[in-house]
Each structure stands twice: as C-alpha cells, then as structure tokens.
Amino acid sequence: MASAPPKPRSRARRILVAALKISLYSFIVMTIAVGVAVAVAVNQLPSYGELVRRDDLGQMVRVRAADGTVIHTMGPSFGEWLPYSDIPPIMRDAMVSVEDRRFRSHFGIDPIGIVRAFYVRIRSGAWAQGGSTITQQLARNIFLSNDRSWIRKIREGILAMALEWRYTKDQILELYLNRVYFGGGAYGIDAASRRFFGHRATELSTGEAAIIAGLVKAPSNYSPTADQDAARGRAGVVLDLMVENETITRGEAAAANPRQIEFARSTERHTSLRYFVDWVLPQLDMLIDETIQPLDVWTTINVGMQGLAEQSLNANAPRGAQGAMITLDRDGAVRAMVGGRDYVNSSYNRVTQATRQPGSSFKLFVYLTALESGYRPDSIVQDAPITVGGWSPRNDNGRNVGAVPLRVAFAYSINTVAVRLARESGTRAVADMAQRFGITTRINPHPAMALGSSEVRVIDMARAYAAVQRGGIGVTPYGIRRVTTADGTLLYQHQDDETRVLVQPWVAQQMTELLAGVVSNGTGRAADLGRPTAGKTGTTSSNKDGWFIGFSSGLTTAVWMGRDDNRALPGLAGGRAPARAFHDFMVRAVAHRPVEQFPTDAEAPDWPTGDNEEIFFAPPEDGPLVDIDGMPIEETPPADDEYDPYRRDAARPEDAVPVDEFEEKLFY
Known part of the structure; x- marks a missing residue:
C-alpha cells in the first residue's frame, strides 16, 4: 500500500521559515562584517602609548603666579596622567557604578543596557537613558564627534569592540579616567580634582570621587564651577548607585556626605589679573617653539600685591577717571599690573598700551x-x-x-x-x-x-625709575620666570642682565637724593611711607593726567590717572590721588620687607x-x-x-x- 504524500506546508509557516533563514544568514553575514570591521579597526588603532598623549585635545597652557598658584588656564586643563595603579579604587568604583556597572563583563557594548534603553524609549516616548558603555564613550571621545546619527553609533560600537580586543579593561579605564571631560575646562580626574578641590586625584575622598564621577553625564550642568548645589545633588545619586553595586556600605555613603564637601576657591578672584595674563601670553611665541605639549608658565605676579594694587587704585581714582598701576621688583619682575579699573568693562591695558603725557x-x-x-x-x-x-x-x-x-x-x-x-x-x-x-x-x-x-607708556616710566633705584643699571620689565612642560621639563628660564650700566652709580645716587626730597619736602609728601621713599609727581596741562612714580625697599610703582578721552579732570594732580594710591599700596606691599636706606657711598668725579x-x-x-x-x-x-x-x-x-x-x- 503506497504511503500518503506529505502535507504541504502552510504559507505562513513557509514565510516564517524563510524569515528565520534570512535572519540567520543576515546575522551570520552581519557578524562576519562586524568581525571584519572590528579586525580592521584593531589594526588601525594607535598604540597605547600614543593614546596616553592628549595632543588631540589642544595645547593646554597654565599661567602660574609667583607662588605657583594657577591664575589662568588657556585651552584644555590637564592634570598628571595617573597609571591605573595610582588611581584611587574609590574613584574607579564610583565611575563604574554610575556609568557602566557591567564594565567588567561586556565586550565593549552592553546588550542589556541597549535593550533597557529601547524599553525606556518605548515607555516614555523619549531617550531618557543612554546605553553607551565606558568603552563606547572612550571611543567617541578619542575618535568621533558627538553627533547623534545612527552611523556614528555604529562606528562607535565597532571602535568600542576594537578597543576591548586591543587593550585590557584596566587600560581602558585608565584611558577613560585620564581623558574624559569633567567641566570647568578640566580633562581627566587629576585636573578635575585640582580644579574643584585644590589637590591631586590620588588624595580624593569618597565624597569627592562621587562628585567627579557624577559630572560626566552633563559637565556644563553639574560642574561645581557652574552649580555647586547641582554637583552635590548628583553626587548623592552616585553614592546610592555605589551602595546598590556593593562597592561601599550605606554607612560609608552617609559618612561621605557631599553637602560637607568644600570646593576650592577660584584662583581668578582678581579680574585685573587678566591684564597681566594678556600681556605675558603673547610673549610665549618669542620664548619657546613648543606648540603641542601642555605648558606651565611660571610668572612673577604676586597675587596679594595684585589685590592691593587693584584696591588702592580704585579707592583713590577720582570719579570718571581711569587708572593704571604697575609694580616692578628691583630686577624688573612685574609684581602687580592693573591696566584699568574694571577688566570686564574694558580690557584695554593702560599700563602697556596707552601713551600719555607724563x-x-x-x-x-x-x-x-x-x-x-x-x-x-x-x-x-x-x-x-x-x-x-x-x-x-x-x-x-x-x-x-x-x-x-x-x-x-x-x-x-x-x-x-x-x-x-x-x-x-x-x-x-x-x-x-x-x-x-x-x-x-x-x-x-x-x-x-x-x-x-x-607721550610715554606707564610701563616705560616705571622701568626708568626702577633703573635709578638699581643704581643706574638697566631694568627690563618681565613677567615670565620660566616655562616648563607639564612633566617639569624646562623650556625657558629668565636670566637677569646686570651688565647694562645706563649711568654711573653716583649719578643714580644723586638722582635718588633729589627724588627723596620730593617725598620728604616737596610735591610728593602724600606718598611718604615712613621709610626711605623716593618719587616724582606729574600733572599735565588742564589736569588731564596725574602721575606718581616712586620706589622704596626694592619696589618701584608707577601710578597714572586720567580719562581715556583725554578730557580734563578738575582737581587731578600727581601729588594728590596718584600719590595717595601709591602710598596706600606701597605701605602694605613693603611692610614685610627690610627698611633700606638709600646708598650714598658712590663718589662723583672732581669736576672743576x-x-x-x-x-x-x-x-x-x-x-x-x-x-x-x-x-x-x-x-x-x-x-x-x-x-x-x-x-x-x-x-x-x-x-x-x-x-x-x-x-x-x-x-x-
């Protein structure tokens, strides 16, 4: 008896089987394609040593005051590169907890995270949760832009898998923590720690680590430089996630209380420092050739004196008047430079740019x-x-x-x-x-x-009077003591030149005697500091300019007051407001310096x-x-x-x- 022919498959079943086959074949082809793409990407990846360099982020220049305080940062701010072993474990744990809790188990992309992101998208109707892993973020930061296209996401995933193939998890986390942007111009955890807390990242506490880890999501919103309360609130979320991931206990989270974290005070508390910074930075092109490596510019400016100069000038300048003040140390080092009464309203530097009648x-x-x-x-x-x-x-x-x-x-x-x-x-x-x-x-x-x-410049007049104080030896105002790379390699060192004799010592000493008489008995009595002081007043026709320039105990200070439009200022005279500003500044600037008597030992030739x-x-x-x-x-x-x-x-x-x-x- 012949067997019955098989029943034909239903149309729906045939379509399902065909779809499964196509899907399987497509998956195989796609897997092969992704594998090839990843392999190609792996071969094109730079070496780990090349990734450690941060040249692609631009050159960072940190300007430091005489005491080493950073007073201005130009370009991205980098701290020290911390090897994985030097990164505090609490910092590593905080970052993994908030950004990628399955970092140690995925292969560059996190399927669970992607599914969760799509699920939230379907439920809420918006992308409320990202699925990017730490490795994907690193790939985007190093190699890609921040556009939101699907092409960029695909490339990001391929590069992330290539990074996981090429480097270890520890290396990836080291790269991430040293390169990611934390707001306030700071790239890397060491720069962020120094910027926000005033110390190295190796000294981070649990609360501080939580604040830094919380910044990555939205640096412009959570940065302490933008909103300290928001930064503390975000840190609380990070601590809760760390407890959930069992990297800290609930008691440790409570003890880390972000509300008690103290942030570092802004180093740019005197906006007038920008006059000085704007003057010194263009000089780098003439001093060094380095345009890639991060630089530290060690300057002569004394932040305390700068604050005193700004205060004294503004307190004494007549209403409607502008003002300028510069202080030179005996070798020409600029200790204070105030180019105007308000840098925010006018960045024009009246110390170095303006020319006025003296x-x-x-x-x-x-x-x-x-x-x-x-x-x-x-x-x-x-x-x-x-x-x-x-x-x-x-x-x-x-x-x-x-x-x-x-x-x-x-x-x-x-x-x-x-x-x-x-x-x-x-x-x-x-x-x-x-x-x-x-x-x-x-x-x-x-x-x-x-x-x-x-017409003359204020800085030139200060230079001339400083040379008299120095006994007739030429003085060149300078603001940069040395320039180093971030790792301390010396690129430039200022050298003082004491060989330029402008006049003989006896001429300088007799000139000093005349200048001292101006302060003790003449038109500059308002500038008397109660210690040997020498100087000269100056007032121009119709009271358009008022000057006082003088020196004591190794410091030379020039003060100018007037209007930018060169209109008259009734009552302005060099022996009044400028001399008082000189006094108010110098009496405190030299307070801790030894009292110096003016020299009188040089003998003049016996002229007939x-x-x-x-x-x-x-x-x-x-x-x-x-x-x-x-x-x-x-x-x-x-x-x-x-x-x-x-x-x-x-x-x-x-x-x-x-x-x-x-x-x-x-x-x-």
Whole structure:
C-alpha cells in the first residue's frame, strides 16, 4: 500500500521559515562584517602609548603666579596622567557604578543596557537613558564627534569592540579616567580634582570621587564651577548607585556626605589679573617653539600685591577717571599690573598700551642729564623767566624766586629751571637719556619736552625709575620666570642682565637724593611711607593726567590717572590721588620687607667748578651769575654754619626759600 504524500506546508509557516533563514544568514553575514570591521579597526588603532598623549585635545597652557598658584588656564586643563595603579579604587568604583556597572563583563557594548534603553524609549516616548558603555564613550571621545546619527553609533560600537580586543579593561579605564571631560575646562580626574578641590586625584575622598564621577553625564550642568548645589545633588545619586553595586556600605555613603564637601576657591578672584595674563601670553611665541605639549608658565605676579594694587587704585581714582598701576621688583619682575579699573568693562591695558603725557615726572631725564654733565644737588640754579623760540613757560604760582639749589627746584618741580637745564644740556641729550632708560615712544626734542609734552607708556616710566633705584643699571620689565612642560621639563628660564650700566652709580645716587626730597619736602609728601621713599609727581596741562612714580625697599610703582578721552579732570594732580594710591599700596606691599636706606657711598668725579663750589653753572638769561643770596659770584657769602637756605627754620628766615610758594599742581 503506497504511503500518503506529505502535507504541504502552510504559507505562513513557509514565510516564517524563510524569515528565520534570512535572519540567520543576515546575522551570520552581519557578524562576519562586524568581525571584519572590528579586525580592521584593531589594526588601525594607535598604540597605547600614543593614546596616553592628549595632543588631540589642544595645547593646554597654565599661567602660574609667583607662588605657583594657577591664575589662568588657556585651552584644555590637564592634570598628571595617573597609571591605573595610582588611581584611587574609590574613584574607579564610583565611575563604574554610575556609568557602566557591567564594565567588567561586556565586550565593549552592553546588550542589556541597549535593550533597557529601547524599553525606556518605548515607555516614555523619549531617550531618557543612554546605553553607551565606558568603552563606547572612550571611543567617541578619542575618535568621533558627538553627533547623534545612527552611523556614528555604529562606528562607535565597532571602535568600542576594537578597543576591548586591543587593550585590557584596566587600560581602558585608565584611558577613560585620564581623558574624559569633567567641566570647568578640566580633562581627566587629576585636573578635575585640582580644579574643584585644590589637590591631586590620588588624595580624593569618597565624597569627592562621587562628585567627579557624577559630572560626566552633563559637565556644563553639574560642574561645581557652574552649580555647586547641582554637583552635590548628583553626587548623592552616585553614592546610592555605589551602595546598590556593593562597592561601599550605606554607612560609608552617609559618612561621605557631599553637602560637607568644600570646593576650592577660584584662583581668578582678581579680574585685573587678566591684564597681566594678556600681556605675558603673547610673549610665549618669542620664548619657546613648543606648540603641542601642555605648558606651565611660571610668572612673577604676586597675587596679594595684585589685590592691593587693584584696591588702592580704585579707592583713590577720582570719579570718571581711569587708572593704571604697575609694580616692578628691583630686577624688573612685574609684581602687580592693573591696566584699568574694571577688566570686564574694558580690557584695554593702560599700563602697556596707552601713551600719555607724563608731565613733570619726565623731569627725571632732564635732571639725570644735568647730573651726568656736572650738576650736583646743591648746585645753584635760576628760577627766572625764560623764553625759548617764542615759548615762555611759567610756574604754577606765576612767580619766580631767583637762585635756588637744584634739590629745591626738583622737589617743588619748578618749570623754568627744568626748561633752562634742558636747554643748557641740550634737548636732544635729554631725549637720548629718556631712550637710554627705556622710553620706547618717540620723544620730540622741542623745548616743551622738558616738562613732559611727549607721550610715554606707564610701563616705560616705571622701568626708568626702577633703573635709578638699581643704581643706574638697566631694568627690563618681565613677567615670565620660566616655562616648563607639564612633566617639569624646562623650556625657558629668565636670566637677569646686570651688565647694562645706563649711568654711573653716583649719578643714580644723586638722582635718588633729589627724588627723596620730593617725598620728604616737596610735591610728593602724600606718598611718604615712613621709610626711605623716593618719587616724582606729574600733572599735565588742564589736569588731564596725574602721575606718581616712586620706589622704596626694592619696589618701584608707577601710578597714572586720567580719562581715556583725554578730557580734563578738575582737581587731578600727581601729588594728590596718584600719590595717595601709591602710598596706600606701597605701605602694605613693603611692610614685610627690610627698611633700606638709600646708598650714598658712590663718589662723583672732581669736576672743576671754580673757587666757590657752592656757586655752579646756571646763570640767568641776562646779568651776572648770582648765588642764593643774590650776590655776584665775585663776592663771598657770609659764613654761617647754621644757615640752611631751604629749611623752614633757617637761621635767617628772611633769606630762606619760601617753600610754601611751590605746590604740587604743575603745568606740564
């Protein structure tokens, strides 16, 4: 009996079988394709050593103050690269708990996590939970962009599996923790730890590790620099996950209380530091060639002095006035630089960029030239009317007192004397002296230049006065002490040059004596620090600019005040607001420095001056040379040991110079 033919399969069953076969074949083909893609990716992966470098993130430059404090970071911020063994276990556990709890068991992608992400998507209608593993995140951070296309996700998965094939789990976690972005410009856990807590990542506590681990999800939202409360709240979620994963106990989580974590204070608490930073950073191109490795720029700035300078300038500047202040140490190191009253509103640096008339502070160069040519502080000079090329400068009080010692003429900033000295020495010689001392702007050698009519920069004037304090040795302002790579390799070291002798020591010492007289008896009395102090006031025509530049105990400080539009400021004078700002700053800046007496040991050459050494040069325009008593040089003044012609309590008051006639408001 013949067997019955088999029943034909139903159409539905045939379709199901065909679909299963197609799916199986497709899975096999896809698996082979993925395998090939992963194999190709593995062969193209860089070595582990190459991945340790973070050049692809851009060059990081950290600017440090004199005490090593980081005051500014440009580009990405990197800390030390921590090998896996140096990463605190609590940090590793925190990151795995919050970002990828099955990190140790998956092969680069987590199928369970992907299924959960799709399930949440179906239920909520939105992608509320990501399925990316730590390895996928690492692949994206190193090799891919952050776009949300499916092509990018596929490439991310292939690269993640390639990374798992090529490197160990420990290596992957090490790469991740040293490269991931945590907000605030910080890449890697060490940079984040230093940025947010002020110490190395090797010292992280449980609570601090939880805060850092919680930042990866949304650095811009949870970063302590953006929202400290949000960072602490997110850390609480991380601690709960760590308890759930049994990496810490509930008691340890409670003890880690993120609400009690103290964050590091911002190192950029003085916005005026940006004036200094903006000045030094462009100099790197001239000092070093390194453009890839992270750099540490070790500067001269003293953060404490910077704060004092900012405070003193703003407290004393008249309403409507701008201001600038710079302080140099004896070798030219910039200790403070305030280029304006508010960097946020104006980043224009009035210390290094602005050119303004210096007024009588420019007389420094007139008197340096005179001293070098043979004048002495006790030389007799004439305060008498003078006309040069149709120009007749006058003194503020409109009066002339005749013959006065050089020291008195300088202390009270007598204009006619300065013009006469410049004319006698030669205005070209005075301009050359200014340029010798570091004035970089053009000095027009017309007669009015003696009274400060040519524009200068504040930093140049500070440099010139600092050279006088240094005994006539040239001073070059500098802000960078050294430059190193992040691992400490030295790329540049500043070298002080003490060989540039601008004037002989005796000239500098006699100039210092004149400058000290300005503070003790003349127009700069408001700047007196209660210790040896020297300086000079300056006020320009119509009170457009006010200056005080001086030095004490190794520090030289220049102060300028005025308006950017060059309009007049009634009442502005160098001996008032600028001198007070100098005093308020310097009295605290030098408080812990030794009191230094001005040197007087350098001997001037024995210049031939005639029989009467008290009568020297400087005849009036017309008539014979006279001494302090108005006597012709042929006559000898009466000897009187107690007679001091420029002392208030002179033995012969009727002959004393009327010092009250010379006040601080100047014409040029």
